[in-house]
Amino acid sequence: MEPKYQHCNIYELIEDKQFVAWVLKGSKNQEWENFVKENPGMNDKIRRAREIILLLRDSYDVLDENSVIDMWRNVERFNYRYKIKNRSIRFRRALSLAASVLLVLSVGVIGSLYLANNKENNYQFVAKNISEKDDEAKVFLPNGKEVKINEDNSTISVNNNNKLVINNQEITDITDKETEKKGEVRMNEVVIPYGNKSEIILADGTKVWLNAGSRLAFPTKFTGEKREVFLEGEACFKVTKNEHQPFVVKASDVAIKVFGTHFNISAYPSDPNIETVLLEGSISLTNKKTLGLGKNEIMLKPNQRAVYEKEHKEVVVSDESNADIYIAWTEGWLQFSKESLKSVFTKLERFYNIEVILPENFPSSELITGKLDLKNSLEDVLVALSDVAKIEYRISNNKIYVDKKMNLMNRR
Template sequence: MLNNYQDEVTFIHTGWEDEKVNKQEVQARVWQRLNESRNTALKPEKNKLGNFNVLKIAVVLLIALSASLIFFNRKLDKVSSSSFVARVEHQSIHSDENKAILTLSNGSTITLTGAKNGKLITQNGIQISQAKDGMLEYKFNSDKRSINDTGDNTIATPRGGQYQVVLSDGTKVWLNAASSLRFPVTFTGSYRKVELTGEAYFEVAKNKKKPFILNANGTNVQVLGTHFNVSAYADDAAVTTTLLEGSVRLVRAETIAILKPGEQGTSLNNQTTIKVEKADIEQVIAWKNGYFLFDNTDIHTIMKQAARWYDVDVVYQGSVNKYYGGKISKYKDINELLKNLELTGTIHFKVEGRRVTVIQ
């Protein structure tokens, strides 16, 4: 009965470039593990459930593994089946909450983690509320002409947190983990200016008379109304802007680049040039849609994203230089991510508290 499900173990179809080991071989090794587990369960001295229940358990095990087995190594070396034993069995580490701290223009702070829905505060004619969907909203509750507050507010997410905010002009912003957005309570003057550290996705409200300008680590993103993603973490080597809809003008020092939908502009922190190329939109906004998506991604980049989202510290034992592809929900426990990587047989992890050691 168990053999009927053998062909259901599948890998994500993003290409398999290794000539030495194909995905069928890896799949076969995984199947071997399942058979070993089944044989162990069928030992006479421990089999008190009957053959039907044992087979049912085996099928459930296979279905669960099939659902999670989505990672593969793009440069997989041949390894023995014994190395496929995943050694990640540790305390639960996950993140699935909206977490942020709002700092007002007067310096006072509001902890948004666990805040009740409804009005939080009124700030010089602007009502700051938390909506039912967990989004922070800035709304005018009086005549706009009477509002004279030009001070800035800052919303910051910790590692392991995320948040959404609607600015006073109607612009929607999704903040990734370990990010912060500085913005005025109300936009006055000829421009709508904000400042980002980390990563965020923007749906800018259209206003041809008042361009929206985002400063991200030395790169200015200028738009009238559009959808785009910006990644500008301080510990990354570059600022990356990806356009989904509309038009974006990138400015860095004396360099100017215009992005079209589906394009990505990258500017290295120590250079003034801007590289424009086609973007993998699904991969760029995967974090906003609730999952990790990797395509020939090096392990250091993967673990950097995991560290920000799960609030863990990552260290490396020896030289680790592997590339992987796959897709998994970021709301699963970190052990699910690590186990899937270990199933490639090319890497292992040791988890102690909130410290993850990567071992090749």
């Protein structure tokens, strides 16, 4: 056994994977028993650390070493937030605190989304992160196959024979017999690079418009109690109604539950917010609170917009009299109302796969209103935008250098 354990305190033992593995699974049992005999001064610390680990395990009967350590760290963060910083408190007080926190965890007020989001919301895409260098849309199948899509705009679906159909052409059989035998649900992944977009028809007839720089994971067939998909980026959903099998979209820290409705969600990893706009029907938006301790659930009505602030884990809901502008991109338009120039440039970067470079003193928070036809060339769009926003620009390969007209005049 490593000498370092002779100097560990209770908290260091709880955060050590080998120690936790011994307590949970009996890993290296003989070595640890010898260590306990040879170091009687550590007996009390080991006993106390074991009690806390077992308490964590008993609250959730399927915890491994990593889950126990993560849960303990979450409790520690909770303690710190409430000014419980004194490491010299008696063990009974510490254990009582952990037990009280875990009791609340077990009834779902604290930590319900800690486990749920880490095991469910945070789907791990097989495809690599999208970069500006990617120029082909792709479909990654559960059997490991990769299908490339040459067109900038595509339509993807799965027919009744489990054949992947791209732009009305049957491509391949995506039946995964081994997975079906085991009753597992494995995902297909559609990856749309910057400069492209796609329309996807899911097995239940739900239509999904996937915007540039986005990824969607979905099963070949929907089984079980809910229809679940995972999104990174922006998509517009028109969901087929099924009261007995609700449709759930999970995007980072947010889950949206619907029965049949029309809505748009923008959840790009690089954006500070996740935005959802409801056009028809009703949806519930669930997000985790600060530190992942607990959850909020908010109901949205048609023509409402919910903005989830990732940093503060808060949701702000507002009425939108013209909600259609948020799905104008599905028809090839970028429509904006009192939107910051920086936000508009970010959307143009994704759609045209370009990089917009602004000077340090550029007033990027300035709000503008307008409508751009994305079916036009980049040059035409920039000409139109320059009239609305009073900007000058220069194109160099895929980089656009922008400045305000008045700034140029002032320099003269």
